[in-house]
Amino acid sequence: MIEVRDLTFTYPGAPAPALKGIDLTVRPGELVLVTGPTGAGKTTLCRAVAGILTHEYGGRIEGSIRIAGRAAGDYRGMEEVARAIGMVFDDADAQLIFSTVGEEIRSACAEGADIKEILERFCLSRHSEQAPHTLSGGEKQRTVLAAAVAGGRPTLILDEPAAELDPASAGRIAAILADLKGEGRAILLVENTPDAFCEIADRVIRLEAGRIAAPASRAPEEARAAIAPATGDPVVRIAGLTHRYGAGFALRGIDLTIRAGEFVAVTGENGSGKTTLIRHLNGLLKPDGGSVEVCGMDTRRHPVHALARKVGLVFQNPDTMLFEETAEREVAFGARNAGVPDPENSVRSALMAVGLLDRKDTYPRHLSRGERQRLAVACVLAMGPEVIVLDEPTTGLSPDEAGIVMDHLRRLQETGVTVIMVTHDHALARRYADRIITMEGGAIMTDRAAGGEATCRRSSSTGTATASSTG
Amino acid sequence: MQEIFQYRNGNGILHRMNPITKIAGVTAVVVLAVLSADPVFLAAMTAAILVLGIAGGVGRDLLRQVPLLAFLGGFLILITVLTLQIGDVILHGPVVVTVGAVSFGLALALRFCAMIFAFQVLVATTMPTALVGALRTLKFPADYALMALIALRFIPHLQIEGKKIQEAQAARGFSPGGGIGGKVRGLVPVLVPLIANALGKAEVIGLTIDLRGLRTRLSASGTRTFGRPDLLLVAGISGLAVCFCALTLIR
Numbered sequence: 001m002i003e004v005r006d007l008t009f010t011y012p013g014a015p016a017p018a019l020k021g022i023d024l025t026v027r028p029g030e031l032v033l034v035t036g037p038t039g040a041g042k043t044t045l046c047r048a049v050a051g052i053l054t055h056e057y058g059g060r061i062e063g064s065i066r067i068a069g070r071a072a073g074d075y076r077g078m079e080e081v082a083r084a085i086g087m088v089f090d091d092a093d094a095q096l097i098f099s100t101v102g103e104e105i106r107s108a109c110a111e112g113a114d115i116k117e118i119l120e121r122f123c124l125s126r127h128s129e130q131a132p133h134t135l136s137g138g139e140k141q142r143t144v145l146a147a148a149v150a151g152g153r154p155t156l157i158l159d160e161p162a163a164e165l166d167p168a169s170a171g172r173i174a175a176i177l178a179d180l181k182g183e184g185r186a187i188l189l190v191e192n193t194p195d196a197f198c199e200i201a202d203r204v205i206r207l208e209a210g211r212i213a214a215p216a217s218r219a220p221e222e223a224r225a226a227i228a229p230a231t232g233d234p235v236v237r238i239a240g241l242t243h244r245y246g247a248g249f250a251l252r253g254i255d256l257t258i259r260a261g262e263f264v265a266v267t268g269e270n271g272s273g274k275t276t277l278i279r280h281l282n283g284l285l286k287p288d289g290g291s292v293e294v295c296g297m298d299t300r301r302h303p304v305h306a307l308a309r310k311v312g313l314v315f316q317n318p319d320t321m322l323f324e325e326t327a328e329r330e331v332a333f334g335a336r337n338a339g340v341p342d343p344e345n346s347v348r349s350a351l352m353a354v355g356l357l358d359r360k361d362t363y364p365r366h367l368s369r370g371e372r373q374r375l376a377v378a379c380v381l382a383m384g385p386e387v388i389v390l391d392e393p394t395t396g397l398s399p400d401e402a403g404i405v406m407d408h409l410r411r412l413q414e415t416g417v418t419v420i421m422v423t424h425d426h427a428l429a430r431r432y433a434d435r436i437i438t439m440e441g442g443a444i445m446t447d448r449a450a451g452g453e454a455t456c457r458r459s460s461s462t463g464t465a466t467a468s469s470t471g
Numbered sequence: 472m473q474e475i476f477q478y479r480n481g482n483g484i485l486h487r488m489n490p491i492t493k494i495a496g497v498t499a500v501v502v503l504a505v506l507s508a509d510p511v512f513l514a515a516m517t518a519a520i521l522v523l524g525i526a527g528g529v530g531r532d533l534l535r536q537v538p539l540l541a542f543l544g545g546f547l548i549l550i551t552v553l554t555l556q557i558g559d560v561i562l563h564g565p566v567v568v569t570v571g572a573v574s575f576g577l578a579l580a581l582r583f584c585a586m587i588f589a590f591q592v593l594v595a596t597t598m599p600t601a602l603v604g605a606l607r608t609l610k611f612p613a614d615y616a617l618m619a620l621i622a623l624r625f626i627p628h629l630q631i632e633g634k635k636i637q638e639a640q641a642a643r644g645f646s647p648g649g650g651i652g653g654k655v656r657g658l659v660p661v662l663v664p665l666i667a668n669a670l671g672k673a674e675v676i677g678l679t680i681d682l683r684g685l686r687t688r689l690s691a692s693g694t695r696t697f698g699r700p701d702l703l704l705v706a707g708i709s710g711l712a713v714c715f716c717a718l719t720l721i722r
Contacts, residue, residue: 052678079684082683083684086682089675089678093672097680099477131477131627132624151684304646305641315642320664321640323660333660338644365667379643380643383644
């Protein structure tokens with residue numbers, strides 16, 4: 001059980017509190033869902049109730065935090081707090097310490113615990129001997145959750161455990177949490193996109209600027225702005241594309257044409273082949289069979305840096321690319337590589353297009369996640385690509401920040417740029433894309449205009465799908 | 472992607488050994504490799520470790536390291552030849568190549584191979600928890616034992632992350648070119664994000680260790696007992712030590 005009374009917390013050296021006057025109780029058998037925009041204080045709240053702020057951070061704490069009936073400060077340290085609380089952070093990779101899933105869970109168990117039962121419960125039995133880095137995102141999160149639960153701790157704190165998961169994987173986590181709640185565990189869950197968890201939550205709390213605001217409500221879905229269907233020349237032509245990872249097929253005979261100025265969303269579960277497909281568009285992967293032609297260039301015959309001038313790929317995690325000292329220099333890096341004629345102007349235009357011109361002198365890693373995502377978009381925009389491809393551009397963003405990123409993408413489309421976006425978020429796809437492609441098992445299952453009828457031809461003998469858009 | 476320094480499931484002779492014996496074996500190999508400058512002895516020791524690895528079912532892991540070790544060995548020999556002139560001259564010219572320099576360079580390269588192979592055998596055949604348990608039995612502080620564990624665990628993670636970063640920079644049109652110059656030019660755009668991201672994970676790793684109570688949980692308790700495989704390794708290492716002493720006395 002967690003009891004927080006009138007909690008105000010200020011980080012060491014910070015001018016203002018990160019949490020202000022928080023009152024919160026999570027009782028046994030209760031799941032409290034916390035939502036709110038990036039920077040609202042959700043992670044700080046998690047760390048406060050886990051005793052981390054008290055024992056590890058310093059800073060000024062006013063009010064009280066009680067964990068399992070004892071004040072957080074009365075525990076001798078985190079090792080003692082850990083007997084009462086299990087915590088899952090958003091970065092699953094950083095929490096997988098051992099070399100196999102079984103060892104990971106065994107290390108967290110009390111002597112004599114039934115490892116098999118835990119593995120079965122979390123659908124991890126067949127992954128017991130697998131190395132953590134070979135697991136999918138959902139499997140990693142289930143492993144981390146299993147390790148947090150394994151010690152029999154009565155209280156669980158989860159900081160965005162489903163941030164990078166597709167709806168099906170998030171649903172599996174939700175089902176497990178519902179079970180744990182039924183066992184009488186107290187659960188505090190932070191989630192930016194809480195759809196999968198609303199049904200199992202007893203209460204939903206919205207944090208804003210460090211305070212508990214009104215209960216969260218879902219913004220009504222706006223009708224998609226009418227954009228004329230794209231009728232430009234094809235910029236992407238994929239014919240019979242197959243790709244293998246080891247013995248298995250990641251892509252099975254993909255046929256796809258995308259025209260200039262289209263906004264295409266590619267959806268599907270983890271492992272359906274979405275990312276593999278888009279990595280073919282700028283030549284990071286080469287076809288094992290079939291062909292990929294982008295802006296008239298056969299990707300097999302051109303190196304990645306040449307294709308990058310036509311196709312900008314924005315990776316899921318913007319931190320994989322940021323290395324310069326200012327946002328402006330970060331954007332200029334790509335423009336210089338692409339040899340654009342007026343790099344200064346391109347950099348300025350790109351920063352303006354994503355609304356970051358006033359942050360051009362900021363150290364990129366000091367920007368918020370949403371701003372870093374927009375900076376990543378600016379980095380490829382400054383190269384003047386005809387096609388911009390984005391892998392999960394709204395992962396880890398609050399709905400508000402996701403909306404800002406998506407509005408910028410829509411404005412880019414209006415200037416004639418073709419936008420191709422991988423996403424798990426079906427609502428987002430319906431709202432912004434002209435055309436939605438759904439993948440499953442390395443094949444295109446449906447290809448439809450947003451709001452239109454799907455057209456799909458699937459060969460039962462080969463499992464390949466040929467799709468065309470009605471949009 | 473080829474993974475290095477990772478545990479492999481198995482039940483071979485090396486997997487059945489007590490981790491303490493294996494740690495002692497690796498220590499002995501390191502000491503002998505440092506003390507000896509005889510290429511023949513070092514080559515024999517490297518070959519013996521390779522044979523042991525093959526017998527223990529991790530030969531493929533060792534053989535995968537050969538191209539990298541050959542490159543590093545060649546580099547060490549080249550540097551030694553360019554900077555050292557001892558003994559008879561083999562080759563006259565702009566660079567004078569001597570027997571002593573080649574011999575010393577070869578010894579350096581073989582030392583390196585023997586130590587890398589021995590370490591690879593240890594980590595590929597020892598469960599990380601057993602390794603930490605053995606280190607704790609040997610009175611290693613918990614924090615150092617956990618550091619060793621985390622370093623091993625994050626080798627493949629860094630490999631994957633490094634590849635992702637390279638791809639992300641390539642997608643921005645970055646092409647540093649081939650050769651050593653290209654590798655040097657490619658360092659900053661890859662290393663800076665790699666290090667920054669790794670440091671970003673450090674806090675979560677530390678908190679996870681605390682929240683799972685690993686400092687106290689990973690005790691010396693899970694260590695295996697000693698058996699015949701351990702005796703065989705001790706005998707083998709003793710044999711190598713005797714050979715080393717004999718060779719030293721003869722000279």
